[in-house]
Amino acid sequence: MNTGDLGQNVERRSPAQPLRRRIGIDVGGTNTDAVLLDGERVVAAVKTPTTADVTGGVTRALSELLAVAPEASRVSAAMIGTTHFTNAVVQRRGLTRVAAVRIGLPASASLPPFVDWPDDLAALVRGEVVMLEGGHEYDGRPIVPFDTAGMRTAARRFRQTGVSSVAVASVFSPLDPSCEEQAAAVLADECPDAAVTLSHRLGRIGLLERENVTLLNACLRDLAGRTARAFTDALRASGIDAPLYLTQNDGTVMLAEVAEAYPVYSFASGPTNSMRGAAFLSRLADALVVDVGGTTTDVGALRHGFPREANNVVEVGGVRTLFRMPDLLSLGLGGGSLVTLDPLTIGPVSVGYRLTTESRVFGGATLTATDVGVAAGLLDLGDRRRVADLPAAQVDRALAKIRATLEEAVDRVKTEAGDVPLIVVGGGAFLVPERLAGVSSVVGVEHQAVANAVGAAIAQVSGEVDQIFQALPREEAIARGRTIAEDRAVTAGAARATLRTVEVEDLPIAYLPGNSLRVRVRVVGEIADGRP
Amino acid sequence: MAPLRDVSAAEIESLAIGAWILGTGGGGSPYLALLNMRRLYRDGVVVRLMDPMDLADDDLVAIVSNMGAPLVGQERLTDPRTIERAVRMMEEYLDRRFTAVMSLEIGGGNSIQPFMAAAMLGLPVVDGDCMGRAFPEAQMTSFAIHDLPMYPLTLADVRDNAVIVARAQSWKWMERLSRTACVAVGSIAGTCKAPRTGKEVKECGILYTTTKAMRLGQAVQAARREHRDPVQAVIDTERGLRLFTGKVQDVARRATEGFLRGTAALEGLDADRGHTFSLAFQNEFAVGWLDGAPRVTTPDLICVLDTVSGDAIGTETLRYGQRVTVVALPAAPILLTPKGLEHVGPRAFGYDLDFHSVFA
Numbered sequence: 001m002n003t004g005d006l007g008q009n010v011e012r013r014s015p016a017q018p019l020r021r022r023i024g025i026d027v028g029g030t031n032t033d034a035v036l037l038d039g040e041r042v043v044a045a046v047k048t049p050t051t052a053d054v055t056g057g058v059t060r061a062l063s064e065l066l067a068v069a070p071e072a073s074r075v076s077a078a079m080i081g082t083t084h085f086t087n088a089v090v091q092r093r094g095l096t097r098v099a100a101v102r103i104g105l106p107a108s109a110s111l112p113p114f115v116d117w118p119d120d121l122a123a124l125v126r127g128e129v130v131m132l133e134g135g136h137e138y139d140g141r142p143i144v145p146f147d148t149a150g151m152r153t154a155a156r157r158f159r160q161t162g163v164s165s166v167a168v169a170s171v172f173s174p175l176d177p178s179c180e181e182q183a184a185a186v187l188a189d190e191c192p193d194a195a196v197t198l199s200h201r202l203g204r205i206g207l208l209e210r211e212n213v214t215l216l217n218a219c220l221r222d223l224a225g226r227t228a229r230a231f232t233d234a235l236r237a238s239g240i241d242a243p244l245y246l247t248q249n250d251g252t253v254m255l256a257e258v259a260e261a262y263p264v265y266s267f268a269s270g271p272t273n274s275m276r277g278a279a280f281l282s283r284l285a286d287a288l289v290v291d292v293g294g295t296t297t298d299v300g301a302l303r304h305g306f307p308r309e310a311n312n313v314v315e316v317g318g319v320r321t322l323f324r325m326p327d328l329l330s331l332g333l334g335g336g337s338l339v340t341l342d343p344l345t346i347g348p349v350s351v352g353y354r355l356t357t358e359s360r361v362f363g364g365a366t367l368t369a370t371d372v373g374v375a376a377g378l379l380d381l382g383d384r385r386r387v388a389d390l391p392a393a394q395v396d397r398a399l400a401k402i403r404a405t406l407e408e409a410v411d412r413v414k415t416e417a418g419d420v421p422l423i424v425v426g427g428g429a430f431l432v433p434e435r436l437a438g439v440s441s442v443v444g445v446e447h448q449a450v451a452n453a454v455g456a457a458i459a460q461v462s463g464e465v466d467q468i469f470q471a472l473p474r475e476e477a478i479a480r481g482r483t484i485a486e487d488r489a490v491t492a493g494a495a496r497a498t499l500r501t502v503e504v505e506d507l508p509i510a511y512l513p514g515n516s517l518r519v520r521v522r523v524v525g526e527i528a529d530g531r532p
Numbered sequence: 533m534a535p536l537r538d539v540s541a542a543e544i545e546s547l548a549i550g551a552w553i554l555g556t557g558g559g560g561s562p563y564l565a566l567l568n569m570r571r572l573y574r575d576g577v578v579v580r581l582m583d584p585m586d587l588a589d590d591d592l593v594a595i596v597s598n599m600g601a602p603l604v605g606q607e608r609l610t611d612p613r614t615i616e617r618a619v620r621m622m623e624e625y626l627d628r629r630f631t632a633v634m635s636l637e638i639g640g641g642n643s644i645q646p647f648m649a650a651a652m653l654g655l656p657v658v659d660g661d662c663m664g665r666a667f668p669e670a671q672m673t674s675f676a677i678h679d680l681p682m683y684p685l686t687l688a689d690v691r692d693n694a695v696i697v698a699r700a701q702s703w704k705w706m707e708r709l710s711r712t713a714c715v716a717v718g719s720i721a722g723t724c725k726a727p728r729t730g731k732e733v734k735e736c737g738i739l740y741t742t743t744k745a746m747r748l749g750q751a752v753q754a755a756r757r758e759h760r761d762p763v764q765a766v767i768d769t770e771r772g773l774r775l776f777t778g779k780v781q782d783v784a785r786r787a788t789e790g791f792l793r794g795t796a797a798l799e800g801l802d803a804d805r806g807h808t809f810s811l812a813f814q815n816e817f818a819v820g821w822l823d824g825a826p827r828v829t830t831p832d833l834i835c836v837l838d839t840v841s842g843d844a845i846g847t848e849t850l851r852y853g854q855r856v857t858v859v860a861l862p863a864a865p866i867l868l869t870p871k872g873l874e875h876v877g878p879r880a881f882g883y884d885l886d887f888h889s890v891f892a
Contacts, residue, residue, distance in 0.1 A: 143690075
């Protein structure tokens with residue numbers, strides 16, 4: 001797809017004006033999309049299939065983008081968003097088995113790690129569960145001394161049994177991380193090849209939810225490392241030396257080499273980008289958004305141009321977590337969803353990136369939602385003769401089931417009884433009927449198939465501080481925290497004038513002398529124009 | 533005497549939702565206690581509910597609660613063996629057996645503590661409590677307002693620490709002694725309060741609050757299912773009052789003497805745009821000011837609900853940016869008497885304000 005009067009804007013600029021060009025890439029389960037943005041204008045957009053090695057798809061998307069818009073080689077930044085990690089959890093695929101270390105006995109004994117996890121996910125991820133004495137009181141005293149001998153014994157066993165990823169969560173580690181740090185030191189000593197995720201790096205007060213985030217992060221570390229390296233290789237191989245960022249759950253970006261240790265931070269970045277892209281492209285600030293990808297469909301609500309955020313606990317693949325996430329409903333439905341007609345089933349398994357080889361219209365043997373769409377005349381793709389044998393009544397039944405699934409999802413996300421507009425984006429948009437119960441109008445947008453790549457390209461940079469301040473009045477401690485966060489954001493590439501505070505949190509720490517306060521501040525701003 | 537009624541797992545789920553709303557920001561989220569109950573029910577436990585009027589006058593009832601700061605509970609979690617240990621120790625101390633267990637406070641996680649104790653001890657739970665909500669201190673109960681004796685008290689922690697407060701000169705002293713022990717073991721402990729006779733429960737308890745919390749939870753669940761406004765469902769079910777709808781602008785907390793104290797500032801949205809609302813809390817929400825003037829005070833129940841989902845929001849989970857609605861619910865009549873207000877009115881929390889019920 002080529003959408004642009006390439007190059008003209010660039011030539012119009014005076015040399016004093018900074019470059020505002022950015023590449024946004026979205027790697028979905030099925031398609032890899034890339035866009036070139038110049039200011040607020042989509043200069044070029046391409047859509048290519050995701051490949052098994054990920055790199056191939058990104059490389060191909062970039063080379064197609066460079067072919068239609070050569071100036072894409074000179075950009076300020078490249079941002080990649082991906083649903084890769086969410087899909088892995090939702091589909092229970094590519095996950096590493098995790099050894100869980102809980103430090104806190106004799107507290108917390110009746111509710112061990114994985115306690116509220118769905119059985120099927122726990123069966124895949126739950127490795128050895130070790131509960132050790134240790135952890136801290138709210139005032140900084142140890143609950144009981146940390147059982148380092150027990151940790152060492154467990155770590156040796158991990159090495160023998162070939163554990164590759166360990167999640168460590170200690171009671172009150174956000175206030176005192178020393179037990180987790182000691183555990184990490186023992187693990188580095190005894191099983192140096194295992195990836196270690198510490199809960200205090202990821203989460204907040206609330207042991208089970210923080211531990212759940214830690215376990216999910218741990219089960220994705222291997223996948224995340226491979227994925228981030230593949231992205232970087234693809235960018236460099238395409239001759240683009242701009243900094244690479246991965247987009248995060250809240251629509252901001254993080255340098256790729258940092259992001260790979262924290263895949264949960266990128267967890268909902270795909271849908272977030274898609275919704276921000278939908279708002280950007282439709283100029284609608286308040287609406288529902290349905291993003292139909294190849295594997296999953298996400299339904300969410302836009303308020304003032306941003307995804308409505310879940311207030312507290314967010315379930316990911318059925319697991320309770322506590323960190324900033326958009327309030328979304330995810331369905332295992334997409335253009336690549338496997339379909340059987342008798343008996344009728346649709347998804348949640350998808351052929352994903354293999355759509356163009358395995359689906360019927362592309363000569364394969366697998367019936368997918370795309371094949372059903374082609375048979376019904378909703379889109380023209382591949383060889384429609386290859387689905388001519390499908391009985392019309394069964395095709396209609398499949399479409400009716402998809403409609404019912406979408407209507408129920410819209411109804412669940414809606415917060416008011418009245419009809420609301422629904423913006424449709426994503427490569428599988430053809431599956432959304434023009435009329436749906438509960439929807440005032442189904443709104444299509446230009447570049448809808450690449451809305452998520454657009455959302456990635458417009459992502460902002462954030463800066464964060466999480467630090468203990470002593471002997472300062474609360475307001476002054478927060479103000480200092482904010483200054484540090486702003487400086488960090490600027491260092492990370494944000495334009496200072498555009499910074500705004502998105503999160504302020506302070507926790508008093510009673511056991512330290514001199515009125516100690518732990519301050520968390522997070523600010524976001526636009527990426528500064530000009531190459532770093 | 534009517535037969536005891538089995539409580540279903542679904543009713544415990546509803547209880548958790550309703551009790552969290554009645555917690556008025558405190559009492560700790562019932563989630564962890566609920567998880568323990570799910571595990572116990574999966575293992576075949578069924579807890580029975582008892583109508584308080586079926587208690588014989590000389591029956592002995594264990595009044596149980598998990599004591600401490602909600603923030604601590606989120607980290608240390610809750611274990612049924614702790615509350616069981618406190619009740620067993622009281623039986624040993626008295627050399628008498630309990631007929632049933634009852635909640636100290638129906639608001640928050642303590643609504644489910646008696647179910648955890650009951651599951652471990654094989655006893656029924658009495659339908660009622662002695663607050664009708666959640667409060668931060670021991671003397672803030674209907675039993676204290678009725679001048680019933682406040683001792684003995686047993687307290688147990690997750691380690692092998694246990695304390696019996698054999699006597700206390702006053703409720704304030706009981707609070708001071710038990711709170712000191714609680715802080716010493718990490719600001720979280722299982723407690724069995726002064727045992728009550730059947731007669732005392734019937735005459736001085738706040739009755740049928742367990743089933744009230746279940747109904748409140750069921751109303752919220754039904755509203756969500758039918759896409760009605762869950763906040764309105766809360767208001768309709770309990771004849772409450774919508775006080776303010778807005779966005780959290782600032783939260784200041786400090787943990788002192790085992791309490792979570794602080795303030796929150798809200799900025800108005802929708803019909804309340806241009807107005808501000810501020811809240812003060814000591815574990816629970818105690819006072820609310822509209823544009824700087826006192827609007828609502830304890831003992832009226834001050835509930836802060838997620839504007840969309842109707843979920844209660846605790847003082848420890850309030851966060852910048854949340855969209856919330858402040859709702860007042862009526863308090864139990866005993867709390868509104870002059871004697872009641874001495875125990876739980878605004879002055880009991882250090883605010884030099886007269887109590888004017890928003891329902892008056």
